[in-house]
Amino acid sequence: MKTRILKLLEENCKYSPQDLAVMLNSTVEVIEKLTAELEEDKIICGYKMLINWDKVSEIDNVTALIEVKVAPSRGEGFDKIAKRIYMFKEVEALYLMSGGFDLTVIVKGKSLKEVAMFVSKKLSALDEVLSTGTHFVLKRYKDHGVIFEQHKKDERMVVSP
Secondary structure, eight states: OHHHHHHHHHHOTTOOHHHHHHHTTOOHHHHHHHHHHHHHTTSSOOOOOOOOGGGOTTOOOEEEEEEEEEOOBTTTBTHHHHHHHHTSTTEEEEEEOOSSOSEEEEEEESSHHHHHHIIIIIITTSTTEEEEEEEEOOOOSEETTEESOOOOOOOSOOOOO
């Protein structure tokens, strides 16, 4: 039952306990109890809305994915440097990776310059950071399973000579 609640809330976090009870053929009390347990166990870590900021004209945002190679701490691995990095307010997400680099840092800023200053003055300045590679997001097509712009099918009649 907990897994089914999680899948439904991941699909739409606005479902109320009443909605979930109906969908899962349960009672509101059972749903509230299980949801509270999931929150207490930190399985549900928060409820977040996904916004297409590109459609909000008065706000300019820049998102960057930064590849980071680091020298992990002896006895603590990547955890110590990861904690230092995720504490920066600019950092939206941080992932330990396999492959050619160690960490992916997702950063948001008001401008390219602001993100560049974060990388040069804060991130690259950390002793454990060996190198970085910054990639700026130009356009989001899909995020967290949500497609931002549906492309309309071309319904013009095909004409051939």
